Amino acid sequence: MTPSPPSAHPSGISLNHVTKNFGRKQVLTDVTAELPSGRIYGLLGSNGVGKTTLMSLICGHQFRTGGRILIDGIDPVENPMVLQRTCFVHEDQLYNDSFSVRDILAVIPAFYPTWSAETADRLVTRFRLPLDTKSKKLSRGQRSALAITLSLASRAAYTFLDEPYLGLDASSRSILYDELLAEYAAHPRTFIISTHLIDEVADLMEEVVVLEDGVVAVQTDVDEARAACFIVRGREAEVRTLVGDREILTERHLGTILSATVRGAVTPDDRTLAERTHLTIEAASLQEFVAALGLHALDEVARKTEVAS
Amino acid sequence: MTPSPDGRPIFLEIADQIAADILVGAYPEQAQVPSTNELSVHYRVNPATAGKALNRLVDDGVLYKRRGLGMFVAEGAPEALRARRRAAFADEYVRPFLAEGRRLGLSLDEITDLIHKEDR
Numbered sequence: 001m002t003p004s005p006p007s008a009h010p011s012g013i014s015l016n017h018v019t020k021n022f023g024r025k026q027v028l029t030d031v032t033a034e035l036p037s038g039r040i041y042g043l044l045g046s047n048g049v050g051k052t053t054l055m056s057l058i059c060g061h062q063f064r065t066g067g068r069i070l071i072d073g074i075d076p077v078e079n080p081m082v083l084q085r086t087c088f089v090h091e092d093q094l095y096n097d098s099f100s101v102r103d104i105l106a107v108i109p110a111f112y113p114t115w116s117a118e119t120a121d122r123l124v125t126r127f128r129l130p131l132d133t134k135s136k137k138l139s140r141g142q143r144s145a146l147a148i149t150l151s152l153a154s155r156a157a158y159t160f161l162d163e164p165y166l167g168l169d170a171s172s173r174s175i176l177y178d179e180l181l182a183e184y185a186a187h188p189r190t191f192i193i194s195t196h197l198i199d200e201v202a203d204l205m206e207e208v209v210v211l212e213d214g215v216v217a218v219q220t221d222v223d224e225a226r227a228a229c230f231i232v233r234g235r236e237a238e239v240r241t242l243v244g245d246r247e248i249l250t251e252r253h254l255g256t257i258l259s260a261t262v263r264g265a266v267t268p269d270d271r272t273l274a275e276r277t278h279l280t281i282e283a284a285s286l287q288e289f290v291a292a293l294g295l296h297a298l299d300e301v302a303r304k305t306e307v308a309s
Numbered sequence: 310m311t312p313s314p315d316g317r318p319i320f321l322e323i324a325d326q327i328a329a330d331i332l333v334g335a336y337p338e339q340a341q342v343p344s345t346n347e348l349s350v351h352y353r354v355n356p357a358t359a360g361k362a363l364n365r366l367v368d369d370g371v372l373y374k375r376r377g378l379g380m381f382v383a384e385g386a387p388e389a390l391r392a393r394r395r396a397a398f399a400d401e402y403v404r405p406f407l408a409e410g411r412r413l414g415l416s417l418d419e420i421t422d423l424i425h426k427e428d429r
Contacts, residue, residue: 040355177353185346185356203319203354222355223318283317 011072012036012190013058013158018067020053027053029214031067035192037157040184040204042222043194045211046294051194052091054211055160058192059086071158084113087156089147091163095135101146102131112154119183120153126175140167148176152183161193165200177204198287202226210290212297222286229289230266233259234279242273249292261292320361323352327366332390336382342372344379 013035020028027050035041043051056062058069060076060083069076076082095104105124109115124131127145130138138146144166151159161180165173181204184191195201202208208225210218218225229249232239236258247263266281274281284292327342336342343351348359363380366372371386410420 039357178350181350181353181356185349203352203358206355206357222358223320226318 011038014068014070014073015054015058016068016070018054018057018069019065020050020057020062021065026214028057028064028211031211031214031216033209033216033219035190035207035209037072037190038188039206040180040191040193042198042201042205042208043192043211044198044208044290045217046297047196049211049294050214051211052162055088055162055192055194056090058158059083059088059160061088061090084111085157086160087112087151087154087158088160088162089150091147091166093143093147097134097136099135100132101129101135101138104135104146104150105131108150108154112156114155114157116153116155119155119179120149123149123152123175123179126179127172141169141172142167144168145172148179152179155183155187155189158190158192161191163194163196165195165197173200177201180204198290199285202286208286210293212293213301217293217297225286225289226283227265229261229263229284229292231259231261231282231284231288232270232274232279233257233282234274234277238277238279242270242277242279249296261288318361319354320358320365323348323354323359323362324365326352327362328371328390331371331382331387332394334387338382338384338386340382341378342380342382 013033015031015033015035018028018031019026027048031054043055045051053062057064058071058076060079063077071082071086074082076086099107101124105120109117109120123129123145127142127149129142129145129149133142135143135146144164145168148161148164151161151164164176168176180191193201193205202222205222207221208218209216218228220228232242235256236253239258239260243260243262249261249263251261252259261284266283270281273279327336327348330336331342342363345356345360345363348354348362349356352359363372367374367380370383371390372380373383374380407420415423
């Protein structure tokens with residue numbers, strides 16, 4: 001293998017025109033992003049858009065089809081040093097069937113020089129993980145709790161959490177968010193979290209990366225993402241006047257009423273006009289913004305297919 | 310922390326909350342306020358967001374930094390906060406309240422009567 005080219009960003013993850021095909025299906029068409037280390041990122045986007053695939057490529061668990069990936073300036077492909085610095089417990093992680101939770105917790109620390117037994121013990125207690133239960137007998141929620149325990153206790157410089165809350169009840173999710181922030185505060189590192197419960201996790205993130213249609217549709221600070229779109233509702237003609245030539249991501253109709261999700265920030269002029277023409281303007285939550293981007297991408301695909309046929 | 314419906318950034322909401330806590334005397338002048346990490350865990354927000362809230366209050370002269378020690382309530386901060394809140398009172402409360410009264414067809418006298426009744 002040729003040595004990796006030196007990176008302009010030695011500290012963090014650098015993605016350069018990354019592509020990934022499964023057979024003839026292209027999942028990631030052109031992913032480019034710089035993710036400086038030491039932040040909590042939210043990796044968002046519709047189902048099947050390639051979030052899990054991208055995380056696997058960054059950790060070197062899968063091979064990319066094209067492009068360049070560097071993690072702290074090193075190509076992750078077959079690099080044991082990168083494996084030590086990354087932790088990604090997959091949703092359908094296979095453990096040896098004969099292993100109990102206790103056995104798994106005894107084996108995994110060998111892979112991580114940064115392992116914290118204290119964190120592992122604390123999370124096992126808080127999640128009430130059954131130490132003597134065999135891995136294949138664990139419930140969905142218990143598998144998630146085990147994955148979170150391994151991920152946080154690894155203290156890996158780059159920790160990937162792929163929908164970590166699956167099957168967890170509200171109080172266990174609360175434990176996850178508290179422990180994540182406490183770990184991050186005490187031992188700052190990079191977390192990349194994929195999630196569909198966007199509004200529940202949004203405040204934990206510093207930056208969001210939205211994947212849509214195989215590319216990075218948006219990468220921004222959470223506050224900016226929140227201000228990146230708004231919802232205006234009222235009589236259709238007045239709504240269209242207010243929107244002007246700005247992009248409407250999604251529209252919902254109810255008789256003569258139009259509710260439009262508009263890309264852009266609300267201006268003082270918008271507020272004045274809305275008051276005069278009886279329109280309501282609301283901030284869109286991050287979840288609404290990401291959902292609107294996803295629907296918009298679907299519409300675009302449908303339009304392209306229509307033109308082609 | 311729940312985001313406000315008008316899309317105000319969370320760090321401003323947290324800054325307001327700390328300011329409100331200073332106003333009610335939770336942190337007297339020269340007292341230390343919670344650290345970025347403590348605020349982060351308490352409000353369940355990213356430490357960067359908590360840091361932005363503290364910096365906003367430093368910029369406003371409400372808090373000051375002691376290198377290596379943390380953030381402290383500035384001398385005269387509670388009084389300054391109260392003065393600022395009073396100045397905003399007309400804009401934030403009185404004007405919308407009058408506008409709604411007028412929309413409902415209430416006269417100024419009727420509105421003043423209502424205020425006196427509530428104050429009893």
